[in-house]
Amino acid sequence: MKKTLFAVLFGALVVFGMLSTGYCEIGVTDTEIHIGQWSPQSGPAAAWGAVARGTDAYFKWINANGGIHGRKLVHHYFDDGYNPARTIAGVKQLQEQRGMFAWVGGVGTAPGLAVKEYLMQKKIPWIGPAAGSWHWVTPPQKYLFNVYPLYLGDAQLLVEHAAKKMGKKSIAVVYQEDDYGEQGLAGTKHMLEKYNMELAAAVPVAMGDSDMRPHAMRLSRSNADAVLLFISPVAASRIIGIGKAMNYAPQWMSSSTCGDCPLMIDITQGLYEGVITSSFGMLETGEKVGDLQHINDPKHKLVAEYKKDVYGKFAARDERWGYTFVVGIGLAEPLVEAIKRAGRDLTRERLVEELEKMENFRGVLGRITYGPLDPNNPLTRIGQQELFLHQCTADGGSRILTNWIETEYIPMGH
């Protein structure tokens, strides 16, 4: 009798327990949705930590406005120091001890690759890795939705502009010795082949190398009249500075990684004026080629709203309003949109369904489109392929050089 009573009580507890949370989706309760993220808040890549802080402020702003379908977004982000070993330890700990519904952002190709298999095997959605790596879409994964345009696209646009619009005859590339830099190099080579041009020089930069004199010298000896940079902002500032000291003045062009004009103008003491960079966000559709823009006084309505409400009210006191912070918001926007569209009955499968239906979604970044998973078609998970070019001005603003341009997907690793 006692055993029966115990069984009934236990069953009732389980049933009521389940009822009180609605259903059993990991990381979702009646009132909360738990989202995880890693980013370097310390270490050599700590400047990219603003991505997670941008996402965090964005989620706080959403919560302050009532959350999504009565649920608050609970953001768990941790410092991995850009160290893949720490990334995997932190992700496993949060996932297995706390239970995340999904992951968003996540700075860096190497840290992302360390956890990709784990997240995919567990069927946990991961939206918007903060690195433009082809690994996210080759092959496409059901639960991995890319947002950040691939660096191959940056190379495509920059070479096209240098060779076709500016008539540059000799193009060199400086690339970081990792996946980011090597994609930039591959994209550059691909485009130069297309235009029957030779690469004037390919100069590798080791992570952490602070002496760029030999690199600048090799560029100078190559006589390249345009140099593409797929390196970090610090390395870019050093190499342009040494170029100036050597009286070497090619047209410097850079990937979006060094596209934060106010920061770059500041740390190069103004030498970044005239540098052309690709960008994947904050261009209002109505803006025209030749228009000036400045992130501190954004014309983009949504960016202006975020600056006032998200950054103004929810960012830490000493946080810098810049591209990295805004990218943190932009990478999370598709996730938030899909959660909204999924409605109250939120499950991971529903989230994936809604993301797959997303077509030409535009927040602060370019248009984002996914499709039903096709293992042979990376475009079903690539998200954004649009980029535009702008040229930094002396005051930290930029002049728009092109409209949004849809880049071609260049297969790599085949």
Add this chain to the structure above:
Amino acid sequence: MIDFIQMVISGIAVGSSYALMALGMVLIYKASEVPNFVQGEMALLPVFIAYMMIYSYGYSVFIAFFGALFFAMILGCFLEFAVVRRAKNPNILGLIIVTIGLEMILLGLVSWKFGADQRIMPFPISSYSSVMIGDLYISTMDLVTLFVALAIMIVLFLFFRFSKFGVAMKATQQNPTAARLMGIRTNRVKMVTWGISATVGTVSGLLLAPVIMEPYMMWNPMLKGFAGAVVGGMTSLPGAVFGAYIVGVVEHLFGGYVSMDFKAVVAFAVIVIVLCVKPSGLFARHYVKKV
């Protein structure tokens, strides 16, 4: 030929900042017999203090730089007095761990207080102006670093040769027991040595800061300075300086003629070769283990 000369000039230019770090490391090694891995951060914190003095309190660059050097002196003395001296029955491994711990604490402090954003230190001359001699160039900042490094070496030489305290430091480094018996307050000498070492390192940091400032800015110069000190000999001040210049020049020649991919790590290959051929370094007379 022009390329070769340019690479040697650039190698000497970068070697100057390595040399200052190497000098700082050797000073401490001679006094405390520990490779000091907090050398970079003993310079980092004063550099950021100078930055704060300029931007938060409105001091001029010169006052801020002198403030940073004074702070470095105090910081070095404090670390020796408050931490290193307190280590119970210290062996080399224990002291190395202590310096690595201090390095992490100071780095964390700077990252926490100032954040990770890159910035630059104001400086009276532009970081990117240069002097051209035909096809050869040397940046003005590199020239300043070179002259400052040479001046510091001369001052240290004169200090150790002719000042009473300098001679006391040498005596303490050579035989602490005998020095103590001769009335030298060896603990105080060691403490001041740490202070001088931090000050020399800070000069290097202040000359690097106008190009870029970030919490990890001293990591690479510290490693290369260490490499230079090992190459030259951890117990020889001129050796450390020469070793640092060798590291700078070898890096540039290797990057220019062999491989840019391995330029950043060639210094450590040089260490391995030197340790295999001459374990006490190129310029140390011989290695004597104290018992």
